[in-house]
Amino acid sequence: MIGGSGFLGREVVRQAAAAGHHVTATAHSKPGGRRLDIRDRAAVARLVGEIEPEVIVNxxxxxxxxxxxxxxxxxxxxxxxxARARLVHVSSDAIFSGAAGSYDETAVPDPITPYGAAKAAAEVAVRGSVPEAAIVRTSLIVGKGGSPTETFVRELATGTRSGALFTDDIRCPVHVGDLAAAILELTAEPGVHHVAGSDATSRHELGVLIARRAGLDGKALPTALRAASGLPGAVAVRLDCRATRSRLTTRLRGAREFLAT
Incomplete structure (x- = not known):
């Protein structure tokens, strides 16, 4: 598990270990795994050669x-x-501009931010080296209280942080447990997969749901418009996950369900 100390990585490691798999997790700056800097090509090759994994999730x-x-x-x-290992590469809805109403697995990336461009380039590199890799595109990851989004919302609601939540910034938030389970299912499914929640919500609506679950006042959350903020990034990106859902036994819940009090 490359990135095993992150919010998603920890959940993938937990579920894989619970299923009886032997898991090696890597980390760069956080505790929680073997130290690895993936910017160092030789270091990556050495570790993979040492472990000889059947599956790599990045x-x-x-x-x-x-x-x-x-x-x-x-x-x-x-x-x-x-190493002839199966590869699952986790990508992002940041590869899309938001110009289309929704994006299915056949959509061509059209990033408008440096991060989106980097994720799109990563997909090309992955497909070029491992044509049978599974590329899993996802959206905002929340669900257990420890995500950056949930932390930000709690700090806004309690007045310990300044900022605002956009009412026009639309995504399809996914529960970290659902995403991790889907990733483990897709280790033997080559191609591009969209794994996101069934609800398209604004960042503000998502914040209200998070605040209510935490027993905080969602009405205290400041609002703003991304379109008027001058910040780079897509306003609305909806991932169409129907093709991937048809191949999964994991149910991809919407935020209105998994954040219900």
């Missing part, structure tokens, strides 16, 4: 670092190809 990224997100994914893919 959930590592740094939003502001092209080398980690794009080139690091290339290094992992090259090592997976050499």
């Amino acid at each position: 959930a590592a990224y740094q939003q502001a670092d092209w080398v980690t997100t794009a080139e690091g994914a290339m290094h992992v893919a090259a090592a997976a190809a050499l």
Whole structure:
């Protein structure tokens, strides 16, 4: 598990271990696994050669670092190809501009941010090295209280942090447990997969749901418009997951369900 110390990585490791798999997790700056810098191609190759994994799941990224997100994914893919390991690469809805109403698995990436461009480049590198890899595109990951989104909402609601939640920024939030289970199901399913929640919600509506579950006042959350903020990024990206859902036994719940009090 590359990126095993992250919010998603920890859940993938937990579920895989619970299912009886032997799991090696890596981490870069956080505790929780074997130290690995995926920017170092030789280090990645050495570790994969030592472990000889059957499956590699790569959930590592740094939003502001092209080398980690794009080139690091290339290094992992090259090592997976050499070891003949199955590869699951976790990608993002950030590869889309939001110009379309929704995006299915056949949609061509059209990123408008450096992070989105890095994730799109990573997909190309992965497919080039491991054509049979599973590429899992997802959206905002929440669900157990420890995600950056949930932490931000709690701090906003309690007045310990300034900021606002956009009412026009639409995504399809997914529960981390659902996403991890789907990733483990898709280890033997090559191709592009969209794994996101069934509800399209604004960041503000998502924040209200998170605050209510935590017993906080959702009305205290400040609002704003992304379109008026000047910040880069798509306004609305809806992932169409119907094709992937038809192949999964894991049910991808919507935020209105998994965040219900």
